[in-house]
Amino acid sequence: MNLAPVIVFVYNRPNHASQTLEALSKNYLANETKLYIYSDGVKNNSSYQDEKKIEEVRCVIKSKQWCREVEIIERDSNKGLDASIIEGVSNIINIHKKVIVLEDDIVTSKHFLSFMNECLNVYKDSKNILTISGYIFPVKYNKLDTVLLPLTSAWGWATWEDRWQEYDHSISMKEIINKSECLSKRFNIGDFKYTNILMKEGEHWDIRWYYNLFMRNRLGVFPSKSLVKNIGFDGSGTNCNNNSDILNDNFVDTKIEIIKKNYIDLEFYALLHNYFRKEVERNIFKKIKNKIRGLNK
Amino acid sequence: MQFAPIILFVYNRPEHTRLTIEALQKNKLASESILYIFCDGLKTKDNKSEALHNDVKRIINSIKGFKDLIIKERNANYGLAKSIVDGVSYVLNIHGKAIVLEDDLITSEYFLQFMNDSLNVYDGCDNIYSVQGYMFPIETNRKNELLLPFTSTWGWGTWKSKWEYLELDLAEKEVIRNSKYLKERFNLGDYSYSDMLTFENNSWGIKWYYSVFRRNGLCVFPPRTLIKNVGFDNSGTNCNEDTSFNLQKLFNYKTDVIKQEFLDIEVLDKIENYFTMKKKSILKRILEKIFK
Numbered sequence: 001m002n003l004a005p006v007i008v009f010v011y012n013r014p015n016h017a018s019q020t021l022e023a024l025s026k027n028y029l030a031n032e033t034k035l036y037i038y039s040d041g042v043k044n045n046s047s048y049q050d051e052k053k054i055e056e057v058r059c060v061i062k063s064k065q066w067c068r069e070v071e072i073i074e075r076d077s078n079k080g081l082d083a084s085i086i087e088g089v090s091n092i093i094n095i096h097k098k099v100i101v102l103e104d105d106i107v108t109s110k111h112f113l114s115f116m117n118e119c120l121n122v123y124k125d126s127k128n129i130l131t132i133s134g135y136i137f138p139v140k141y142n143k144l145d146t147v148l149l150p151l152t153s154a155w156g157w158a159t160w161e162d163r164w165q166e167y168d169h170s171i172s173m174k175e176i177i178n179k180s181e182c183l184s185k186r187f188n189i190g191d192f193k194y195t196n197i198l199m200k201e202g203e204h205w206d207i208r209w210y211y212n213l214f215m216r217n218r219l220g221v222f223p224s225k226s227l228v229k230n231i232g233f234d235g236s237g238t239n240c241n242n243n244s245d246i247l248n249d250n251f252v253d254t255k256i257e258i259i260k261k262n263y264i265d266l267e268f269y270a271l272l273h274n275y276f277r278k279e280v281e282r283n284i285f286k287k288i289k290n291k292i293r294g295l296n297k
Numbered sequence: 298m299q300f301a302p303i304i305l306f307v308y309n310r311p312e313h314t315r316l317t318i319e320a321l322q323k324n325k326l327a328s329e330s331i332l333y334i335f336c337d338g339l340k341t342k343d344n345k346s347e348a349l350h351n352d353v354k355r356i357i358n359s360i361k362g363f364k365d366l367i368i369k370e371r372n373a374n375y376g377l378a379k380s381i382v383d384g385v386s387y388v389l390n391i392h393g394k395a396i397v398l399e400d401d402l403i404t405s406e407y408f409l410q411f412m413n414d415s416l417n418v419y420d421g422c423d424n425i426y427s428v429q430g431y432m433f434p435i436e437t438n439r440k441n442e443l444l445l446p447f448t449s450t451w452g453w454g455t456w457k458s459k460w461e462y463l464e465l466d467l468a469e470k471e472v473i474r475n476s477k478y479l480k481e482r483f484n485l486g487d488y489s490y491s492d493m494l495t496f497e498n499n500s501w502g503i504k505w506y507y508s509v510f511r512r513n514g515l516c517v518f519p520p521r522t523l524i525k526n527v528g529f530d531n532s533g534t535n536c537n538e539d540t541s542f543n544l545q546k547l548f549n550y551k552t553d554v555i556k557q558e559f560l561d562i563e564v565l566d567k568i569e570n571y572f573t574m575k576k577k578s579i580l581k582r583i584l585e586k587i588f589k
Contacts (some may be wrong), residue, residue, distance in 0.1 A: 127423040128513070150513050166558075176562060182569040183562055185481060215559040217424060217446055217515050262462070263511040266469045270476035 003117050004158060005034040005096050006067065007088050009081065010104040012040075014056035016231055017104040024102065025066040029113040034096075035067035038088045041075040057104075082205045086169050093161045098124075100158040105232030108134065108156060109251045112227045116158045118258045119146065119221050124160065126262070130218040131209075132158040134227040137189075139271045145224045146258050147265035149272070151189070152213050152220050154206035156228040167212045173202055177214075187214055190276030224268065225252040300413050301454060302331040302392050303363075304384055306377065307400040309339070311352035313527055314400045321398070322362040326409040331392075332363040335384040340374040353400075378501040382463070389457040394420070396454040401528030404430065404452060405547040408523040412454045414554040415442060415517045420456060426514040427455040427505075431524040434545045435567045439520035442554050443561040445568070447485065448509055448516050450502035452524040464508045470494040473507075483510055486572025515560060521548035 006024065010017045021037075024030060039058055042051050061072055079087070085101070093099045100116045102108070112134050119132040129148070134156030136147075177183045178195045188194050197207050213220065229251050303321065307314045321327060334357045339350050360366055375383065381397070388395045396412045398404070408430050415428040425444070430452030473479045473491055480491045493503040509516065525547050 174562060176566060180562075180566040180569075182481075182486070182573075183566055185478070190478065215562070217444075217513050217560050219513050264513055266472045266476075266479060266511065270472055270479050273476065273478040 001117060001121065003029060003033050003113075004098040004100050004120050005036060005092055006100045006102060006113070007036045007038060007092055008102045008104065009038050009084055009088065010040070010057050010061060011081070012050055012053040012057060013104055013232075014053060014060050017057050018060045019107055019231060020102060020104050021061065021064070021066045023107040023110075024113075025064065027108060027110050027113040029117060030067045033067045033113060034069045035071070036088070036092055037061045037070065037072045038084055039072065039074045040079055040081070040084050041077045043078040046078075082203070085205050089159075089164060093159070093164050097161045098158065100156075102156055103154075103232075105230055106134075106156045106228050107231055107251075109227040109253055111252070111255050112156065115223060115227055115256055115258070116156075120158055120160070122258055122260050123221060126260075127162070128218050129221055130159065130163050130213045130216070131220045133220055133222045135230070136222045136224065136226050137272060137275060138226065139224075139268065139275050141224045141268055141271060143224055144252065144254065144256055145265075146256060146261065147222050147224050147268045148219045148261050149222055149264060149269055150213065150217070150219055151222070152206070152210045153222070154209070155230050166216070167209060169205055169208050171208060171211070173198060173208070173211050175199075190273040192276040219264065223252065223256050224265075225256075227251055227256075298413075298417070300326055300330045300364075300409070301394045301396050301416050302333055302388055303396045303398060303409070304333045304335065304388050305398045305400065306335050306337070306380055306384060307353050307357060308337045308377075309346055309349045309353060310400055310528075311349055311356055314353050315356055316527060317398065317400050317402055317404075318356065318360055320403045320405075321409075322360075323406050324404060324409040325406060326413060327362050329364055330396075330409060331365040331367065332360065333384070333388050334360075334366070334368045335380055336368065336370045337377070337380050338371040338374045340376075381501050382465070385455075385460060389455070389460050393458075394454065394456045396452075398452055399450075399528075401526055402430075402452050403525040403527055403547065405523040405549050407549065407551050408452065411442070411519055411523055411552050411554070412452075414552075416454050416456070418554045418556050419517055421458075424513070424515050426459045426462070426509045426512070426516055427453050428517045429453050430519065430522075431526075432519050432522040432548075433568050433571060434522070435564070435571050437520055437564055437567065439561070439564065440553070442517050442519060442552060442557060443564055444515040444557050444559065445518050445561060445565055446510070446513070446515055447490075448502070448506045449518075450505075451526055453516075462508050462512060463505055464511070465504055467494055467504060467507055469511070470507065486569045488572040517554075517557075519548065519552050523548055 008020060039061060042054055058074060089099055089101060098120050116132055116134060123129040131152050133153035135153045177187050178199055184195045194207070194210065198211065201207060305317065336354060336357060339346055357368055371380065385395060385397055394416050396409065412428055412430060419425040419428065427448055429449045431449045473483050474494060483491050490503060490506060493500060494507065496503065522545055525545060
């Protein structure tokens with residue numbers, strides 16, 4: 001099997017980067033995989049501590065032979081995550097025609113690389129499949145399976161050169177999605193408001209990547225149980241808020257059988273919407289409870 | 298260029314059939330297109346319906362103006378759904394693509410041009426499942442074709458490679474009907490396609506839409522309608538009277554097909570609103586006017 005290379009984007013979190021790379025190196029196909037590590041540089045106005053962190057990261061990434069072959073790209077200056085990802089993915093996909101992408105806070109199951117590579121092969125010629133994802137929200141579903149959904153994810157993902165070339169990351173996004181009731185319902189997952197992210201963080205590559213899928217009415221492939229967990233929700237990251245319990249403390253540790261499909265798993269898609277409805281209901285309940293407690297004090 | 302054959306389904310409405318054929322004959326590409334006609338067999342044999350059925354057969358047998366005319370008379374009553382599924386599959390197996398009409402659809406002179414151009418331009422596009430001739434009565438400034446996430450049964454075309462995805466068993470229809478979100482995604486505003494999922498008998502259009510919906514597919518539409526439905530007079534088997542569509546004028550100009558990449562979300566929003574507004578109470582509309 002012609003395996004896809006992996007890119008890991010790191011910056012200033014040595015501890016996270018170490019966990020991410022350790023987990024990756026324990027993957028079944030790690031010793032056959034080529035790994036690229038993009039290490040972003042210091043910002044102009046950064047403190048001594050920041051510089052030290054980046055130095056630590058650069059020590060960590062060089063400390064082991066994580067995969068069959070490791071190529072490290074150290075940037076002299078700070079490019080920022082979005083520009084770094086777009087440039088890195090474009091460069092590597094140009095060489096290898098497909099790529100698997102991780103950020104420095106994505107800890108993978110040892111079955112992650114097998115799943116991503118197999119899906120990349122199975123769906124190579126299905127042009128309506130835009131991307132493969134290793135992450136899925138923790139929906140309660142009784143089957144261990146692959147599911148097709150009209151969604152993308154930025155937590156451990158993969159794509160092919162022709163799909164990436166269609167992605168215009170400077171596209172100006174249409175505000176009507178936010179204003180129109182039917183379009184925002186189509187764009188959001190229940191009460192998980194992608195439209196808010198679109199309005200607030202519209203410049204980020206991942207919301208644009210999702211917008212690209214939405215506008216083309218394409219599909220992504222997902223495992224029914226997550227193969228990654230995000231360890232970045234501790235206030236350490238640049239683009240994260242610590243307000244969520246969708247981090248998947250348990251990821252799947254068995255192999256997922258891949259059966260090629262050409263349709264959305266409607267049952268799973270409906271469950272996903274219910275999940276996010278409940279999520280908000282639970283939060284409201286919590287808020288009310290806190291209010292009552294506050295009053296009693 | 299190889300033009301797509303036309304398939305026309307007729308039954309017992311001579312006057313509608315005549316109008317449909319006359320409009321089709323005036324199409325620019327009629328003389329270069331093969332016309333297949335499937336004439337369904339009679340359901341009940343009484344004098345009146347036999348007379349109508351015979352009139353239809355007389356009309357179709359005297360048609361001129363097409364590259365070739367192939368008439369298939371059913372010797373039993375198939376019903377519209379079975380007749381269409383069977384007829385479309387038959388012609389697609391021979392030609393690979395086809396344009397489908399029923400006996401109450403009046404076409405613009407540029408209908409065949411638009412259908413053929415679109416079938417050629419979008420041939421092999423993974424996410425495009427059909428080409429439509431009908432467009433809802435909404436105002437747009439669009440000059441070219443546009444992409445929308447649903448099908449229509451009023452004058453359409455497809456390819457063999459896409460028709461193979463047609464699912465007749467509607468395995469997940471209850472999943473759609475039981476999920477508020479999926480139901481809303483499946484319906485057009487208040488127009489409840491999800492209710493049609495229960496119409497087991499004699500419905501094929503909803504099964505085709507379901508098959509496209511499940512695959513997150515798109516369909517090609519003209520910016521203004523190239524089809525006018527004249528069947529809303531209770532003469533048809535599957536129609537109820539609805540006058541709003543009767544006011545639409547046919548678009549009698551050429552539309553350039555430029556191969557769009559994106560779903561037209563502005564037009565989608567307008568169509569959804571069109572179907573929502575229609576059923577809104579007067580009070581709600583007045584309130585909206587006041588608070589706008």
